[in-house]
Amino acid sequence: VLIPEGKIALGKLSQAMMHGAEVIQIKGNFDDGMRLVQEVARAMPVTIVNSINPFRLQGQKTAAFEIIEALGDAPDYHALPVGNAGNITAHWIGYSESVCQQTAACAFCEGECTFHRQVNATRRPVMLGYQAAGSAPFLRGEMVRRPETVATAIRIGHPMSWQQAWKVKDESGGWFNECTDEEILHTQKLLAQTEGVFCEPASATSLAGVIKDLDAGKIREASTIVCTLTGHGLKDPDTAIAQSTRPITVEATRDAIEQVIGEHLAA
Incomplete structure (x- = not known):
C-alpha cells in the first residue's frame, strides 16, 4: 500500500x-x-486496485442497484463527495445499467444490461459531486497542484476518473460544487448529533453540499435525494476529537459530578 x-x-x-x-x-x-x-x-507484478482500474468501478456500481432496490426507483438526485471521482462514475454506470441506457463513462458498456431485467427502474438521477474548496479541480476546471483540506479522503488534485466524471455530469444534467472545511466539519457534527451517524469529514461533504444547494434553490423542493457517506468517523478520530468538547476531570464524588451536570443543564 x-x-x-x-x-x-x-x-x-x-x-x-x-x-x-x-x-x-x-x-x-x-x-x-x-x-x-x-x-x-x-x-513489477502488482495490480492497481484504485479506481483507475475499470473493474473496480464494475464492483462499485452495484451500490446503485442497492439504492434502487431500497427506494423502488432511482432517486431524483444522488450526491457524493468527489476526490478521485471513481465513486460518482461507478454509481452512474449502475444507474445506467438499471434502465439499460448506454453511458460514455463506462469502459465496458455494450448495451448488455443484466440488472435491468431484475428491477423496475424508470429513470436515472441527477448526479451531484461535491468537493472540498481547497481541493476542487472540477470547480477550477483544471488540476490542483497542492490540494489541502481537512477532508483527507478527497484531498486529491488530479482525479483519475477526470474525464468520466465530466461525462457523468453532462449525461445526468448534474453539477459540481465545493464546500469549505468549516461547512464540512459543521455537517459532520450535525449528522452525529441529529442522526446518530458518525462519518469522516470527506463523507459529510455530500450532505454539506446538498444543504448549500437547497438553500440556493438549485435543488427542487420535495425531491428524493440520496447522500452517500463513504467512510466511518473512526477512520479519522483525530479530526473529530479536535472539534469536540474535551472531557472534564473531577474528583470521584457525587457532588462533583452533579455540579458538572447542573452546569451543563443550565448552559
Whole structure:
C-alpha cells in the first residue's frame, strides 16, 4: 500500500496495517503516489486496485442497484463527495445499467444490461459531486497542484476518473460544487448529533453540499435525494476529537459530578 507521508488519517492506516499490508510512505501527496504506482505496476507484478482500474468501478456500481432496490426507483438526485471521482462514475454506470441506457463513462458498456431485467427502474438521477474548496479541480476546471483540506479522503488534485466524471455530469444534467472545511466539519457534527451517524469529514461533504444547494434553490423542493457517506468517523478520530468538547476531570464524588451536570443543564 503506497501512501503520502503524514497525509493519511491514522484510522485508515491502522486498518491497512492490521490486515497485513506492506505500507510504503512517500515524501509527496496523493497525486505523486498515483503517478508512482502506475509506473511501478508497469514494471513489477502488482495490480492497481484504485479506481483507475475499470473493474473496480464494475464492483462499485452495484451500490446503485442497492439504492434502487431500497427506494423502488432511482432517486431524483444522488450526491457524493468527489476526490478521485471513481465513486460518482461507478454509481452512474449502475444507474445506467438499471434502465439499460448506454453511458460514455463506462469502459465496458455494450448495451448488455443484466440488472435491468431484475428491477423496475424508470429513470436515472441527477448526479451531484461535491468537493472540498481547497481541493476542487472540477470547480477550477483544471488540476490542483497542492490540494489541502481537512477532508483527507478527497484531498486529491488530479482525479483519475477526470474525464468520466465530466461525462457523468453532462449525461445526468448534474453539477459540481465545493464546500469549505468549516461547512464540512459543521455537517459532520450535525449528522452525529441529529442522526446518530458518525462519518469522516470527506463523507459529510455530500450532505454539506446538498444543504448549500437547497438553500440556493438549485435543488427542487420535495425531491428524493440520496447522500452517500463513504467512510466511518473512526477512520479519522483525530479530526473529530479536535472539534469536540474535551472531557472534564473531577474528583470521584457525587457532588462533583452533579455540579458538572447542573452546569451543563443550565448552559
